[in-house]
Amino acid sequence: xxxxxxxxxxxxxxxxxxxxxxxxxxxxxxxxxxxxxxxxxxxxxxxxxxxxxxxxxxxxxxxxxxxxxxxxxxxxxxxxxxxxxxxxxxxxxxxxxxxxxxxxxxxxxxxxxx
Amino acid sequence: xxxxxxxxxxxxxxxxxxxxxxxxxxxxxxxxxxxxxxxxxxxxxxxxxxxxxxxxxxxxxxxxxxxxxxxxxxxxxxxxxxxxxxxxxxxxxxxxxxxxxxxxxxxxxxxxxx
Numbered sequence: 489x490x491x492x493x494x495x496x497x498x499x500x501x502x503x504x505x506x507x508x509x510x511x512x513x514x515x516x517x518x519x520x521x522x523x524x525x526x527x528x529x530x531x532x533x534x535x536x537x538x539x540x541x542x543x544x545x546x547x548x549x550x551x552x553x554x555x556x557x558x559x560x561x562x563x564x565x566x567x568x569x570x571x572x573x574x575x576x577x578x579x580x581x582x583x584x585x586x587x588x589x590x591x592x593x594x595x596x597x598x599x600x601x602x
Numbered sequence: 603x604x605x606x607x608x609x610x611x612x613x614x615x616x617x618x619x620x621x622x623x624x625x626x627x628x629x630x631x632x633x634x635x636x637x638x639x640x641x642x643x644x645x646x647x648x649x650x651x652x653x654x655x656x657x658x659x660x661x662x663x664x665x666x667x668x669x670x671x672x673x674x675x676x677x678x679x680x681x682x683x684x685x686x687x688x689x690x691x692x693x694x695x696x697x698x699x700x701x702x703x704x705x706x707x708x709x710x711x712x713x714x715x716x
Contacts (some may be wrong), residue, residue: 492643521703531646531689531706544701578645586702587634588653589692593645 494579494594499500500599502602507568509597511579512558517592519543520562524553525596526575537562538585569601608692611711614680622675622710631668636663636704637651637675639686646706647686649675651693685714694707 491514501507513520522534533546537556548554551569556562566573576598582593603651605623614620635650650657650664652673655663663676677684689709693702 490647492645513632523704523706530708531640531704533703533705536701536703544703546703578702580646582702584702587632588651590636590648590651591638591646591702591703591704592648596645 490592491595492579492581492592492594494577494597496520496597497599498598499597500600500602501569503569503571505569505601507569507599509564509566509577509579509599511564511581511594513579513581514592517581517583518560519582520556520560521580521591522562522564523578523580523593524575525578525588526572527546531578532533533565536585543585553594569602571601573602574599606692606707607689607712608690608707610708611713613713613715614677615623615715617679620677620680620684620686620712620714621691623635623672624674625672626630626690626692627671629692630694631670633671635664635666635670636691636693637662637715638691638704638706639684640681640689640709646689649688676695678686680712682714682716685712686713 493512534548536544576596580593582591633638636650638646665674
């Protein structure tokens with residue numbers, strides 16, 4: 489158990505809909521990262537937050553947004569969903585959010601868009 | 603971005619050592635070398651990381667070449683539980699700022715035979 493909790497574990501929704509994925513980081517970790525894993529693209533970095541502020545952005549679509557709340561949990565919002573958004577979405581947390589520290593990943597949310 | 607090159611797959615027998623190679627010839631002086639693994643149906647799991655010196659922890663050892671253009675992850679006694687995809691990742695220092703985001707490649711699929 490990494491200490492990172494993601495909910496829900498599975499989500500099935502229709503095209504055009506909007507969903508929210510939730511992540512609770514390990515206790516004390518200030519940085520949260522979101523990653524997407526699909527069969528054709530592999531694991532891709534989406535976005536990073538550190539202590540409530542956006543710190544780095546990757547290949548995140550404009551239809552996607554995220555935020556980190558004062559209690560440090562984070563949410564990833566996916567809207568106008570398309571079939572191609574079906575993927576595993578992982579959240580990771582790290583104590584300092586820099587390159588000299590490990591990241592701890594949750595078990596992921598499997599999103600299926602039908 | 604600096605890239606890594608890993609063999610697509612490797613095989614090992616249980617209780618034997620495994621040496622997983624990684625080439626990163628374009629590494630810069632401030633990039634950390636990280637290894638993560640992903641077991642089937644799970645999120646990535648941190649294994650080890652280092653900058654210049656060899657590193658040991660309870661899971662593995664990391665041997666870094668003197669010129670830092672390659673590294674080797676060493677599992678001292680492989681178990682069936684070590685069967686996973688192993689990712690060698692350069693954790694970059696982007697223009698003097700360290701974010702900790704991970705850029706995953708295709709990794710090496712390790713098969714462990716009983």
